[in-house]
Amino acid sequence: MADVKRIERDLETLYRISAPCEEGCTRLSYTPAYRQAVDYLRGRMEEAGMQVREDGIGTLYGLLPGRNPDAPKIVTGSHLDTVRCAGAFDGPAGIVCSLEAARMLRESGEPLESGLEVVATIMEDGGRYPGTTGSRFMAGIYGEEDLTRLKDDDGLPLIEAMKAYGLSGSIEGVRRRPEEAKAVLELHMEQASKLESTHTDIGVVRTICGNAWFRVTVRGKASHPAIPHAERSDAGFASIRLLARIEEKIAKDYPGKITVNCGQMALHPGAVNAVPSRAIFTVDYRSFEKAYLDAMTLFLEAEAHRIETEYRVTVEVQFLKGTPPVDNSPNVIDAFERACDRLDYRHMPLNSGAGHDTMFLRQVWDAGLIFVPSYNEGVTHCPQEFTDYENLAKGADVLLETARILDREKR
Incomplete structure (x- = not known):
């Protein structure tokens, strides 16, 4: 089962990695604070025996190899960037729970046939460049022309921010291919209060608005x-x-x-x-x-x-x-629900009123999204956002069990 203390340590550390702000955490894409957070995650991934790389737009990947290096991977993660004066959980919780799933998998001594690839996406939250920009590049929706078209509030083209951050400006290899993975999984806070009010552990998302x-x-x-x-x-x-x-x-x-x-x-x-x-x-x-x-x-x-x-x-x-609205993949929804049943975690179907990277990666791979409860009436994008670390540990358990279920299925 997931180690609650490890999850708490990682999230509290990432929360402290911030640009100066009035309250909370401000970690915009391509800033010194963002680089520091990437370096921290890189270290945790390497400690877990993962092969780590950063692609041309700054997306961070950590691969825990499976038994078959030619098998399509199972990808899991979320975004590392934040809005201004954010809380600790929106985005990073999904990365840390995915990382914890990889650590549990390694410690179990029972590797998957497929590799488990943990991803920390960039430019999801819209704090600097438009929301879900990173996943749109990954899905091939955005291309070379968008590197100069997209600008931040100061008018700086994306390609200039990338170069100032230390990247080459090339997006070769950023676009992911269907044959590279069986599925992508994402965990997020609910950003509403239905799970908390019904004392439900996990929400399995059907449709993203x-x-x-x-x-x-x-x-x-x-x-x-x-x-x-x-x-x-x-x-x-x-x-x-x-x-x-x-x-x-x-x-x-x-x-x-x-x-x-x-x-x-x-x-x-x-x-x-x-x-x-x-x-x-x-x-x-x-x-x-x-x-x-x-x-x-x-x-x-x-x-x-x-x-x-x-x-x-x-x-x-x-x-x-x-x-347009996006329906998550039926096979991934089914795998999430079977995982919850095996773990004896209460679950319910939900829809997502917020956009997520999953909805664009769904154009490339089978995809699914789960929610853990949000407290404080579901507030988010502020320091008051909160979920219990025990909830996140259950989410990490579900990610790993779901990966095992999908790993056994033929593509």
Whole structure:
């Protein structure tokens, strides 16, 4: 069974590897703190007898060889980067539990036919470059042209950040091939409270939600707030009305089917006593069914035209990115559930309202995702995120048992 103390030691150590920040841990991709965390994990992998390598974009791999070097591997892991002022568990918990599974496997003296490859992905959390960028390169969704297209908030192209970090800038060998692995497994915190509230050990994820992101720019005319509303071109109120109508549409026609979030909004000129001439805000749709994402995308575009007439403004809707919902592989779901049953751990089916690397690697290999309970009402991306280390030990046990089940199956 998993060693709780080893898991706790590794996660607490990684949590302390951070750039200076107000609270929590900030470990953005291609920074000195990120390099320090990679070096720490490399050391733990080597201690566990693993063959360690870093690919062209900075993804870290540790391979525990199996009996047959030609057999397709079983890959398991999660992301090492964080958002700003993060907690200790989102991402690193999946890596450390995968590492613990490899350590248990080695200590058992019963190697798999396949190699077990632990992966620490980069650029998943969106703290510097767009979320899930690393896994999109791994899956071949992104290529050479994206090295210059993708920029951080300071306008630095990805390829320049890679070179400053010490990489060559080449992505040869980054893309993974179907024949290289049988399956990829990921463990993550639930980021909700259903497992905790039902006293369930493991959530076996069926579907990972899709999303659609937009940046909306509303342009009007600056004026004095004493100007009557009917004579204004008020970008601020136009934006608020557009967002309110989106929320009302979902509540009326699609309750429980799709969610929306406005996480960023900026008004210009930003004075208390000036009618805004420009507003820029984001819209983030999430759903487990593509039809609802498509319907609300059309509604956003149509409603933007109506707002233009009503408020005497212009509205530009820019699509930023989108991903359809992804169903995890039935054989991996079945293996997870069989592993839980063998270990006598309570499990339940869940869906994931957040995106994960698994949804892109699913395009290359069979893939599956499990959740462990989140405490503190499921909060995440902050220092208050928490799960008990005993929960993580159970998750590591499930990863190893699942790998053994998949290892015995013919591809």
